[in-house]
Amino acid sequence: MIGEYLKFVLLAVLACLLVMAAITDLRSRIISNWLNLAIALLAPLYWWACDIALWPDAAIQLGLGITVFAVFAGLFAIGMMGGGDVKMLAALALWFPWQALLLLLSIMAVAGGIVTVITLVHHKLAKREGPPEVPYGVAISIAALWLVGERYFNQFT
Numbered sequence: 001m002i003g004e005y006l007k008f009v010l011l012a013v014l015a016c017l018l019v020m021a022a023i024t025d026l027r028s029r030i031i032s033n034w035l036n037l038a039i040a041l042l043a044p045l046y047w048w049a050c051d052i053a054l055w056p057d058a059a060i061q062l063g064l065g066i067t068v069f070a071v072f073a074g075l076f077a078i079g080m081m082g083g084g085d086v087k088m089l090a091a092l093a094l095w096f097p098w099q100a101l102l103l104l105l106s107i108m109a110v111a112g113g114i115v116t117v118i119t120l121v122h123h124k125l126a127k128r129e130g131p132p133e134v135p136y137g138v139a140i141s142i143a144a145l146w147l148v149g150e151r152y153f154n155q156f157t
Helices: 002-028 033-049 054-077 083-093 098-125 136-153
Strands: none
Touching: 002 033, 002 083, 002 136, 033 054, 033 083, 054 083, 054 098, 083 098, 083 136, 098 136
16 A cells, blocks of 8 residues: 555656656756666666565666666667756656566657657747757656656556
């Protein structure tokens, strides 16, 4: 019973951190390291609340986090993503099983396309110089919030 309450509280905290990350990314195009660290450090507590076994389940989650970090760090290296976005995705990979992580990446891609178009239009209308900086943390946050919300609002699947 305590585990259920703790899961709810941890998911609510995650949702708050995601909203904060989206807001800071919109304002300054930076996702603070402390936000990403908080997301990552709360994941093991979430595993405990969900009664996830250390082997192999928690090890798989850790492997997912490392894999996501490696893949998106490659995109960072070629200038396609920001460092905060990469760290946030890796931290979020610790929270979701691989199937949900694939859904997160799919939703993120669609939301990222929408955010990019909005950013490009705004950049053009404001007649700003230089390339636009896309706040991709917003798309990541939307995708993760979708998954967090789905656990509570879609009880019939």
